[in-house]
Structure formats: C-alpha cells, structure tokens
Amino acid sequence: MAKEKVLVTSALPYANGPIHLGHLSGAYLPADIYVRYKRLNGDDVIYICGSDEHGVPITISADKEKVSPKVIIDRYHEQNKKAFERFGMSFDNYSRTSLPIHHETAREFFLNFYKRGLLIEKKSLQFYDEKAKMFLPDRYVEGTCPKCGNEQARSDECEVCGSLYDPSELINPVSKVSGERPVLKETSHWYFPLGKYQPALEKFIDEMNQKYGWKENVLQYCRGWFKDGLKDRAITRDLDWGIKVPIEGADGKVIYVWFEAVLGYISSTKEYSQKVNQPDLWKKYWQDENTKYIAFIGKDNIVFHTIIFPAILMAWNEGNQDKYCLPQNVPANEFLNFEGKKFSKSRGWGIDVDEFLDLFPADPLRYCLAANLPENRDTDFYWKEFQLRNNSELADILGNFINRTFTFVFKHFDGKVPPLGKLEKIDDEMLKTIESYPKKISDLFEHYKIKDGVNELMNLAREGNKYFNDTEPWKTLKSDKERCGTTLNICLQTIYTLAELCSPVLPFSSEKLFKMLNARPVEWPLCGKPQLEVGHQLNQAEILFPKIEDEKIEAQINKLGSTSQTEAKKEELITYDDFMKVQLKVAEVIEAEKVKKSEKLLRLKVKLENEERQVVAGIAKSYNPEDLVGKKVVIVANLQPAKLMGLESKGMILAVETENGGLNVLTVPENVNNGTRVK
Structure with a gap:
C-alpha cells in the first residue's frame, strides 16, 4: 500500500467539565487507534486536537462559580490534557482556542x-435582560416550548421535541x-450564507461517499439537513467572552463559537x-490536495x-489561491451510555477518566471501550463487562498465551528463541495464520471498523492458545525436544506479531511486551513474518493483565446504589383500578x-376499529419503515396527545427492550381484529 499523508482531528472538547x-x-479512542496504526504503517500522520x-x-x-471564564x-x-495523557492519547498537539494564534486565525x-462581501448583516429580535443590561444567548433564556409544552426549553429550540421556533414564540421566558x-x-449580526453552498456540499458528500464509503448514520443526518434546506447562519453574537469581531461598529460582539471553534484544528x-x-x-x-483528512x-x-466546516473551507477556497483540503471521511460514532443510562453530570451518573484511572490501568479500559465502540448504534459501559473482558480476554486469553510461552522458554530453553525443526502441517498453517492478521486488521482499520x-x-x-494446546509442548519436551522448540519458536513469533498489533489498542502493554521480547516494532506489514532470530535472548516476563477481583467491581457498583435507590423511590405503585384505565x-x-x-x-399511521390515527414512535434505530407496514401492534389508545418534533402523536407503541439496547415491537397475529382490547 502506498504511503499516505494523513491529517487526523478529534472534536475539540469543551473546557467546562x-x-x-x-x-x-x-x-x-477510535482516532488514537487509527493514528497509532497509521504511524506503524509508515504513513506521514499528524494528529490534532485541543480545548x-x-x-x-x-x-x-x-x-455559577462567580469566577471569570478564564478560571x-x-x-x-x-485537567483534560493530563487525563488524555494518562489514557494514552497520542496527539501531536493539544491546543487551546483562547490562544492568540487561534484568535488570529x-x-x-x-x-x-x-x-469579499460574503457576510450578510441582518437585524433581528433577541432577548435582552434589562436588569442585567445584556443580550441573552439562547442558553441563558428558559421558557415553555410552544410546540410540546416543555417548561425548560431554550429561547429558539426545544431539546425535548427538537422544534425550532422564533424567540418571540417562547412562552413565559425567564432570564x-x-x-x-x-x-x-433589536440587534444586528453578520450571517454566513450557508444555503449558498448546499449544492456544492451535496456533491462533495456524494463524491466522498462513493469513493470512501461514509457511514450511514452520517449520511442520513446530512440528508435531513439538506432536505430542510440550509439557511443563513449568524456568525456573531452579543457576548463579552470570545473572539472580538474585528470591524468598526461591532462593540460587544464576538465571533460565534460554531464558526470559530472548528478553525481550532487549523490554529x-x-x-x-x-x-x-x-x-x-x-x-x-x-493546503495540499494529496492530504487525507479524517475527522x-x-x-x-x-x-x-x-x-458547516466544509462550507467555511469552500468559501475560503473560492476566493483564495491557498486552498484548504476538505475531510475525506467523518466516521462519527454514536453514544456510549453508562450502566444503561446516559452519562449525567447533574445526577452524578457516570465516571470521569481521571477517576477511572485512579482505580485501574489505562489499557484494560482502552480494550473494553474499543471492543464495544458505538460505531453503528449506542452501546453501554457496564462494570461487570469491564471485569469480564479484563479477566476472560486480556488475562485468560492474551495474557495466558504470553505467560505460558515465556515460562516454557525460560524453564527449558534458557530464555532464548529455540531453533525451528522440521515443519509439520499444523506449523505451516499457524505461520500462514500469523502472516494473515496484519492485513486483516489493517483492512478493518482503514475502513474505520475499529x-x-x-x-x-x-x-x-x-x-x-489453540496452537499451543494442539502441539502439546509439555509432551514433546520429553519425547522430541526439537519438536517442542519448533512449537515455542512459532509461539514467540506469534507473540511478536501480537505485540505490534496490540500497540494501537494497548500501547502501555505493548511497550512492556516488546521489552520482554527484547525487540522493537517493524513496519506493520512485516510484523506477521518471523522476526525473532534463533538464539535471541528474551527478557524476564511480567504479568501484563492482573485479574480484577469481585470486591473492587462491587465497590464501584455500590457507589451507584444511592442514585439508583433515589430514583427507585420516585417510582410510585399504582392500583389495579389505575391500570385498568389504560386502554391497550x-x-x-x-x-x-x-x-x-x-x-x-x-411517524406511523395506524388503523384501529373505526378510525385512523398518527403515532410517533422512537423505534427508528431498530426498524426500517417498510418493516412495520402491515404489522398488527399494540398501542396505548387513550394516551393524551403529545407533540414530538412538531408532529402530534395520539398513542404509544408497546415494545420490549433487547439486551443490546434495541427494541422489539410487540405484535399480535394477523387474524386479530383492529381495535381489539388487550388485557
């Protein structure tokens, strides 16, 4: 594979938690694994992030803290920079958008x-706090959503139903x-003509998808925005904190964060x-068209x-000779939940990276998260699963194979790589297996299937482990020591390959393993071939993955008990009469x-006995629309109507949650009449 010039960025985290x-x-983590792999592959890689x-x-x-934003x-x-370092993130640069170089950019x-006359100045109405004498950003205003009645809606958007509306529509606004x-x-702001770039953006995304295969969740999200039509977006805000707008008559205005934050990758x-x-x-x-930019x-x-970022870069490119490259791919992941619920700082639900690394090493966490990445759907972190993956996979599979091989070699071959004797079929097959894995994993990493x-x-x-067991070196040691040496030589070559393949995922353990092997990595495609010469001296082994005891995990689960119990107390028991009010x-x-x-x-249209009604159901991640048409389902028929994303929903579909977080809609036989009461 030809060597590539690769620019990788990870989203800039907010420096407020x-x-x-x-x-x-x-x-x-997905970006770090990809970057570490590309470096081992010999590619020219730079990895950029910052606050x-x-x-x-x-x-x-x-x-809230009555301090300045700088504090x-x-x-x-x-705090976050150090947490990333402890976790093993390999940024080439971790910057800050408060630095002068970012403000200049x-x-x-x-x-x-x-x-160039690209920006449009417009006047609009915005909430103003007369007591505080300041214009209020969206998050500083709370009121009742005019669409669904949510009493904690922002001034222009409701997080519950997803509706967008004019600030004048917000009911009972409060500063x-x-x-x-x-x-x-009334205030005035400068707007970026995002809609102007919609045709170019649609063409760009279509071309990138055809060439490089974008993820379906990303494409669907983009198509939703394109379907609604892109509109002009304000590029300034009435705020004190931020990058001052650098033109006359713009006192008290800053460049809106949605516009300047993405430029943090460049700065x-x-x-x-x-x-x-x-x-x-x-x-x-x-500014090189040959750069492969992955976000x-x-x-x-x-x-x-x-x-937005591609549109900004397109706008620059159409008016300047020095043109920026656009992202070749944007492999966005879904969300990771914690013990079945969303991470919530306010409810104390979840665990911070620093807290975790005070309890456990980084590599078991990296492995557990990587083996369960939310690449196509939301996934969950469970303490018991973390323990199981550490003990059953890292310790019992990977660690056990390394330890038993080293123990045998030091006890019976003076800690040196034994010579290869005559190869049997099982040996040839194992050597071919070892050689196949670097390319197999490379192909997956190249397509972001981490x-x-x-x-x-x-x-x-x-x-x-299977090869070790099948060749039975504990038996051949007594009957045919040369045969035993052949087994252990091939096991050590496997461990060398594992040391390199582990490096992107388990960097700390890989470094220790190479030290045990008394060797250094080679370029990725070569690591599947035998690298350890006969007679090569190994160093003493160490336990790479100690097992995690039940008590340590139970202690963490018990910490969640107070939150769970508090929530459980809120669950009120209902009477039989209450339940009978529900019409299924x-x-x-x-x-x-x-x-x-x-x-x-x-959005579903369902038919009961003598009527049709609309029901909005949160099942799109488990079902395609065409999968449901013609199905007989069970609905709560006497539920008070509600609005979701601006659509009225008159009922609720019953579904069962699966182990992997999906939903199975409850269905009934086709011969059951519509409108039949379920009891």
Missing part, C-alpha cells in the same frame, strides 16, 4: 469573508441571569508548526464537520416513514 468515558468512545474554550456553556459555569478554562484544559477567516422576564430587543496545527520550528509545516497538511467525532457534532479490528486481535491470541388496543400499521432531522423517530 472533565472528560468521561462516553467522550473517549465517541471521538478520541474549545469559548461559548455559552463556559460562561454559565463561570457565572474555568484553565482548570479544565489542564478566526479573525483572518472572518475579515476575508467580510471584505437565567436575573430571574426576570426578558424583553425582545492547533499552526501552533505545532511553531513548536517544531517549522512555521509553514501546517500548510503541508492543510473523528461523536454524532452530536456531525453537522459541524460535514456541513471494533472489528480489535476483535480480530483477540482472535489471533485465541489461535495462539390492537392497531394495524398502514403507513410508516422516518421523521426528518431525527435518528430515533418514525
């Missing part, structure tokens, strides 16, 4: 667009700064170039990296379609 395990599974240090969440945190960003930037883009009712006041690369005393090095990656993100950042690649890594360890009826699905801009919802 600690990194937790969900963050790692989304944007960071996103502007935006309203940071000012809210600062207001917040300094604290969490350093963002102002350069803004002024370029402004001077989170003063607690007073804000007024709508971070510039900072790296300065650190290595090659000021123009960043251009080698960002690793979580699904909540899809729009920014597939639509989880599958990690599972194949463990499969090679299984193959090694059979309904036939006659129409089904996906709800635009929603990954979870389907």
Whole structure:
C-alpha cells in the first residue's frame, strides 16, 4: 500500500467539565487507534486536537462559580490534557482556542469573508435582560416550548421535541441571569450564507461517499439537513467572552463559537508548526490536495464537520489561491451510555477518566471501550463487562498465551528463541495464520471498523492458545525436544506479531511486551513474518493483565446504589383500578416513514376499529419503515396527545427492550381484529 499523508482531528472538547468515558468512545479512542496504526504503517500522520474554550456553556459555569471564564478554562484544559495523557492519547498537539494564534486565525477567516462581501448583516429580535443590561444567548433564556409544552426549553429550540421556533414564540421566558422576564430587543449580526453552498456540499458528500464509503448514520443526518434546506447562519453574537469581531461598529460582539471553534484544528496545527520550528509545516497538511483528512467525532457534532466546516473551507477556497483540503471521511460514532443510562453530570451518573484511572490501568479500559465502540448504534459501559473482558480476554486469553510461552522458554530453553525443526502441517498453517492478521486488521482499520479490528486481535491470541494446546509442548519436551522448540519458536513469533498489533489498542502493554521480547516494532506489514532470530535472548516476563477481583467491581457498583435507590423511590405503585384505565388496543400499521432531522423517530399511521390515527414512535434505530407496514401492534389508545418534533402523536407503541439496547415491537397475529382490547 502506498504511503499516505494523513491529517487526523478529534472534536475539540469543551473546557467546562472533565472528560468521561462516553467522550473517549465517541471521538478520541477510535482516532488514537487509527493514528497509532497509521504511524506503524509508515504513513506521514499528524494528529490534532485541543480545548474549545469559548461559548455559552463556559460562561454559565463561570457565572455559577462567580469566577471569570478564564478560571474555568484553565482548570479544565489542564485537567483534560493530563487525563488524555494518562489514557494514552497520542496527539501531536493539544491546543487551546483562547490562544492568540487561534484568535488570529478566526479573525483572518472572518475579515476575508467580510471584505469579499460574503457576510450578510441582518437585524433581528433577541432577548435582552434589562436588569442585567445584556443580550441573552439562547442558553441563558428558559421558557415553555410552544410546540410540546416543555417548561425548560431554550429561547429558539426545544431539546425535548427538537422544534425550532422564533424567540418571540417562547412562552413565559425567564432570564437565567436575573430571574426576570426578558424583553425582545433589536440587534444586528453578520450571517454566513450557508444555503449558498448546499449544492456544492451535496456533491462533495456524494463524491466522498462513493469513493470512501461514509457511514450511514452520517449520511442520513446530512440528508435531513439538506432536505430542510440550509439557511443563513449568524456568525456573531452579543457576548463579552470570545473572539472580538474585528470591524468598526461591532462593540460587544464576538465571533460565534460554531464558526470559530472548528478553525481550532487549523490554529492547533499552526501552533505545532511553531513548536517544531517549522512555521509553514501546517500548510503541508492543510493546503495540499494529496492530504487525507479524517475527522473523528461523536454524532452530536456531525453537522459541524460535514456541513458547516466544509462550507467555511469552500468559501475560503473560492476566493483564495491557498486552498484548504476538505475531510475525506467523518466516521462519527454514536453514544456510549453508562450502566444503561446516559452519562449525567447533574445526577452524578457516570465516571470521569481521571477517576477511572485512579482505580485501574489505562489499557484494560482502552480494550473494553474499543471492543464495544458505538460505531453503528449506542452501546453501554457496564462494570461487570469491564471485569469480564479484563479477566476472560486480556488475562485468560492474551495474557495466558504470553505467560505460558515465556515460562516454557525460560524453564527449558534458557530464555532464548529455540531453533525451528522440521515443519509439520499444523506449523505451516499457524505461520500462514500469523502472516494473515496484519492485513486483516489493517483492512478493518482503514475502513474505520475499529471494533472489528480489535476483535480480530483477540482472535489471533485465541489461535495462539489453540496452537499451543494442539502441539502439546509439555509432551514433546520429553519425547522430541526439537519438536517442542519448533512449537515455542512459532509461539514467540506469534507473540511478536501480537505485540505490534496490540500497540494501537494497548500501547502501555505493548511497550512492556516488546521489552520482554527484547525487540522493537517493524513496519506493520512485516510484523506477521518471523522476526525473532534463533538464539535471541528474551527478557524476564511480567504479568501484563492482573485479574480484577469481585470486591473492587462491587465497590464501584455500590457507589451507584444511592442514585439508583433515589430514583427507585420516585417510582410510585399504582392500583389495579389505575391500570385498568389504560386502554391497550390492537392497531394495524398502514403507513410508516422516518421523521426528518431525527435518528430515533418514525411517524406511523395506524388503523384501529373505526378510525385512523398518527403515532410517533422512537423505534427508528431498530426498524426500517417498510418493516412495520402491515404489522398488527399494540398501542396505548387513550394516551393524551403529545407533540414530538412538531408532529402530534395520539398513542404509544408497546415494545420490549433487547439486551443490546434495541427494541422489539410487540405484535399480535394477523387474524386479530383492529381495535381489539388487550388485557
């Protein structure tokens, strides 16, 4: 495979809180594994990240603590940077968007667009707190959603039903700064003409997908935005914290974080170039058409990296000679939950990376997360599963194979690689197996199937154990020592290959394993071939993966007990009469379609006995619409109507949650009449 020039970025985390395990599974661990693999493959790789240090969440945190935003960003930037280092992240540069070099980069883009007449100045109404004497960002206003009645909706968007609306439509708005009712006041902002770039963006994404195979969840998200039509987006905000708008008459305005944060990838690369005393090095990656740019993100950042950032770069490219490369792929992951529920800082549900690494080493966590990445659907972290993967896979499969081989070699061959004798069929097959794995895993990593690649890594360890058992060196030691040596030589060659294949996933353990082998890595494609010469002296082995005792895991599970018990107390028992009020009826699905801009919802039209009604159900991740048409399902027929994503839902579909987090809709035989009561 030809060597590539690869630029890799991971989403910039907000510097207003600690990194937790969900963050790692989304944007960071998959990227780190990919980057480490590409480096071993001999590719020219640079890996860029940093803290996103502007935006309203940071000012809210600062207001709560009654400190300046700088106190917040300094604290969490350093905390998260160290947590990433402890976890083994191999960033070439981890920057900050509060640095002068980032402000300069963002102002350069803004002024370029402004001077070219690309930006549009518009007047609009925005909430203003007369007591605090300030315009209020969306997150500083709370009220009742005009669509679904959610009483904690933002000024222009409801997180419950997903509706977008004009701030003037918000019911009973309240300022989170003063607690007073804000007024709508006219202000002016500059807008980026995002809609202008929709045709180019659709063509770009279609071409990239045809060439490189984008993930379906990413494509569906983009198609939803395109279907609604891209619109002009404000590029400025009335705030004190952020990058000041660099033109006259813009006092009290900053460049909106959605526009400038993604430029942090460019400014971070510039900072790296300065650190290595090659000021123009960043251009080698960002302004070369041969660069392969891959952006690793979580699904909540899809729009920014597939639509907004590419549009910004397109806008620059059409007016400048020095053109930026656009992402070749954006392999966004779904969400990782914690013990069946979403990570929640406010409820104390979850665990931060630093907390975890105070209890356990990084590599078992890396392995557990990598083997369960939410690549195509949400997944869960469970303490028991973490223990099981460490003990049953890392310790009993990989660790056991390494330990039994080293023990045999040191006890019976003076710790030196034994010579190869006459090869039998089983030996030839094992050598071919070893040689096949680097390419097998490489093919998966190249297509961002990190989880599958990690599972194949463990499969090679299984193959090694099977070969050890089938060749029975404990027997051939007595009957044919040369045959025994052949077995152990091939086992050591397998361990060498495993040491390299493990390196992207288990970097700390791989380093220890190479030290035990008294060897160094070679380029990835060569590691499947025998590398250890006969007579090569090994170093003493150590236990790479100690088993985790039940008591240690039970202690962590018990910590969750208080939260679980608190929630359990809220669950009130109901009477038989209460239950009998619920009308469960059979309904036939006659129409089904996906709800635009929603990954979870389907709009169904169902037929009861003498009526048809619309039901919105959160089952889109488990069913295609066509799978449901014609099915007889059970619905709650007398549920008060509700609005979801602006659609009225008159009923609820009954479904069973599966072990992997999916949903199985309850169905009834086709001969049951529509409208039949279920009791």
